[in-house]
Amino acid sequence: MTDILDLKGRIALITGGGQGVGRQTCLHFAAANAGGVVVNDFHLDRAEAVAEEIRAMGGKALAVQADITDLAAVTDMVARATAEFGRIDILVNNAGNAGPVADPADTKPFWETGPEDWQKWVGTNFFGVLNACKAVVPGMMERKYGRIVTVISDAGRVGEPHLAVYSGAKAAAAGFMRALAKAVGRGGVTANCVALSSIRTPGIAGYLTSEEAVTKMLKSYVIRRLGEPDDAANMILFLGSDAASWITGQVYPVNGGYAITP
Numbered sequence: 001m002t003d004i005l006d007l008k009g010r011i012a013l014i015t016g017g018g019q020g021v022g023r024q025t026c027l028h029f030a031a032a033n034a035g036g037v038v039v040n041d042f043h044l045d046r047a048e049a050v051a052e053e054i055r056a057m058g059g060k061a062l063a064v065q066a067d068i069t070d071l072a073a074v075t076d077m078v079a080r081a082t083a084e085f086g087r088i089d090i091l092v093n094n095a096g097n098a099g100p101v102a103d104p105a106d107t108k109p110f111w112e113t114g115p116e117d118w119q120k121w122v123g124t125n126f127f128g129v130l131n132a133c134k135a136v137v138p139g140m141m142e143r144k145y146g147r148i149v150t151v152i153s154d155a156g157r158v159g160e161p162h163l164a165v166y167s168g169a170k171a172a173a174a175g176f177m178r179a180l181a182k183a184v185g186r187g188g189v190t191a192n193c194v195a196l197s198s199i200r201t202p203g204i205a206g207y208l209t210s211e212e213a214v215t216k217m218l219k220s221y222v223i224r225r226l227g228e229p230d231d232a233a234n235m236i237l238f239l240g241s242d243a244a245s246w247i248t249g250q251v252y253p254v255n256g257g258y259a260i261t262p
């Protein structure tokens with residue numbers, strides 16, 4: 001039997017692929033026979049390390065440093081990736097930041113923050129998605145094939161009071177993906193979101209400083225464990241594969257039952 005989640009040599013670009021959910025997505029894609037994985041990260045050393053892991057598995061990978069908030073850098077990255085692998089079939093908009101999460105108790109209420117804080121959250125979580133889509137969609141439309149998966153947060157679905165601007169930026173990314181799905185569907189391109197709750201990654205280490213903090217957090221989860229990068233990567237791989245070819249414009253929570261909504 002053929003493997004349903006076989007990527008059959010497709011080429012994938014994962015933003016923020018150097019650690020956490022992005023890293024695991026890169027490894028999942030390589031294990032599912034991607035023909036090439038472009039590992040993007042702001043930190044080149046992280047991207048290089050993941051590319052090495054993929055090569056050690058027998059896969060092909062290219063590490064590219066680029067800040068996704070910079071359209072020129074993203075355009076250059078896509079040009080480099082295309083020179084190496086010929087095209088990009090799958091884009092995973094994973095890079096994101098939740099803002100000052102080192103100690104949630106220190107996180108200021110929205111009204112005590114200003115444009116300099118907002119810029120950071122909206123820049124990565126929304127403009128970064130626009131930049132990457134602008135750079136890859138023309139090629140996908142031309143070739144009549146594409147999969148775009150954007151990683152948002154349950155904060156963007158139900159709102160988190162201490163992450164107000166982040167919540168808004170993630171909701172904006174989801175709204176954009178719904179509209180994009182309608183614009184690109186006839187070109188054989190799908191666009192979906194995965195909405196995560198707490199996944200054990202370096203990005204949320206600041207929340208997980210003690211057993212007590214974790215136990216308190218888990219009270220909000222129907223399935224009483226934190227998510228692991230695998231939980232997220234499984235859904236991203238599915239939406240990035242041919243198995244999801246009739247699914248577009250949707251948001252799929254992967255959240256251990258954190259926010260159960262209709």
Ligand SMILES: NC(=O)c1ccc[n+]([C@@H]2O[C@H](COP(=O)([O-])OP(=O)(O)OC[C@H]3O[C@@H](n4cnc5c(N)ncnc54)[C@H](O)[C@@H]3O)[C@@H](O)[C@H]2O)c1
Binds near residue numbers: 015046095098152201
């Ligand atoms: N971990 C969670 O609990 C959680 C919950 C909800 C949503 N998310 C979302 O999942 C995604 C991945 O989260 P994570 O926890 O794995 O994050 P992480 O912080 O562990 O890793 C993110 C990676 O993205 C890179 N990055 C950040 N900004 C970038 C930029 N401007 N350009 C290029 N690379 C950049 C970082 O260098 C880092 O290596 C993010 O979009 C995040 O908002 C995570």
